[in-house]
Amino acid sequence: MPNPSKLINIAAEGLIVLGALAAVYDLMRGRIDRARESFGNLLTFAGVRVLGLVFREAGVLSVLYAMQRHAWVRLPAGALTSVACFLLADLIYFSRHWLYHHWRVMWLIHSAHHSSHDFTLTTAIRVNWLGGFIEDFFYILPVLAGFPLGEVYFWRVFVRVHQTWVHTQKIGSLGFLDRIFHTPSIHRVHHASNAPYRYRNYGGVLNIWDRMAGTFQPELADVKPLFGPAEPTRSMNPFKIVFEGWGLFFRDLGRARTPRALLATLFSRPEIRPRITS
Ligand SMILES: [Zn+2]
Numbered sequence: 001m002p003n004p005s006k007l008i009n010i011a012a013e014g015l016i017v018l019g020a021l022a023a024v025y026d027l028m029r030g031r032i033d034r035a036r037e038s039f040g041n042l043l044t045f046a047g048v049r050v051l052g053l054v055f056r057e058a059g060v061l062s063v064l065y066a067m068q069r070h071a072w073v074r075l076p077a078g079a080l081t082s083v084a085c086f087l088l089a090d091l092i093y094f095s096r097h098w099l100y101h102h103w104r105v106m107w108l109i110h111s112a113h114h115s116s117h118d119f120t121l122t123t124a125i126r127v128n129w130l131g132g133f134i135e136d137f138f139y140i141l142p143v144l145a146g147f148p149l150g151e152v153y154f155w156r157v158f159v160r161v162h163q164t165w166v167h168t169q170k171i172g173s174l175g176f177l178d179r180i181f182h183t184p185s186i187h188r189v190h191h192a193s194n195a196p197y198r199y200r201n202y203g204g205v206l207n208i209w210d211r212m213a214g215t216f217q218p219e220l221a222d223v224k225p226l227f228g229p230a231e232p233t234r235s236m237n238p239f240k241i242v243f244e245g246w247g248l249f250f251r252d253l254g255r256a257r258t259p260r261a262l263l264a265t266l267f268s269r270p271e272i273r274p275r276i277t278s
Pocket residue numbers: 097100101110114190
């Protein structure tokens with residue numbers, strides 16, 4: 001298994017190249033609004049990359065390395081361990097993603113990814129700067145459960161990279177694959193806020209977790225997905241994209257006059273207003 005840092009670097013650089021190509025392509029085709037958004041998404045991801053280079057190695061990865069020493073068991077290397085590690089990484093992705101949409105504090109980290117009415121390949125890199133760090137901590141569990149860190153990180157990056165190509169409107173239904181795997185059709189549903197698509201399809205690679213949780217919804221031929229919330233973030237300023245909604249949250253925290261009200265705000269669900277018209 002390759003070194004975790006190398007894996008992250010390869011994936012991140014691939015995503016930057018992909019984003020830049022998409023932005024230039026849109027510009028050449030005269031699609032100014034989309035090119036503008038792609039540049040905004042690219043600038044946002046540049047922040048992810050800079051923070052990752054500065055803090056990841058010394059911070060989160062060193063915590064995961066340290067956790068290896070406290071593993072409860074050591075699992076033997078082999079195909080069975082690898083398959084189990086993939087399933088666990090995919091389940092962690094699903095669980096964390098569900099939490100992003102159901103807890104306001106977590107939504108602050110994820111809302112940037114859903115704040116546009118557009119849905120293109122560069123939406124995949126429209127992500128909050130803190131997301132990668134928070135996500136890494138969820139992988140302490142498989143490390144403690146005895147999976148080798150290289151293996152854990154390989155599947156963590158694998159699921160993340162799979163989540164890139166699904167941000168497209170160019171690939172329609174893929175037939176039976178849509179029933180098993182998280183495909184572009186399934187992910188369009190996740191990014192839609194209109195009924196019956198709201199709060200659906202949190203999976204990474206497999207749909208099995210959504211099916212078990214009752215949150216699976218295929219794309220319907222007669223219901224067009226309307227992407228993003230009622231009020232999108234129209235700016236291409238990465239600071240606005242990343243911190244939209246944070247001010248409102250801290251204002252609500254400041255208005256809480258009792259410990260009970262404070263806890264209620266801290267553990268509230270996000271209010272995501274659905275789109276009704278395109
Ligand atoms: Zn989401």
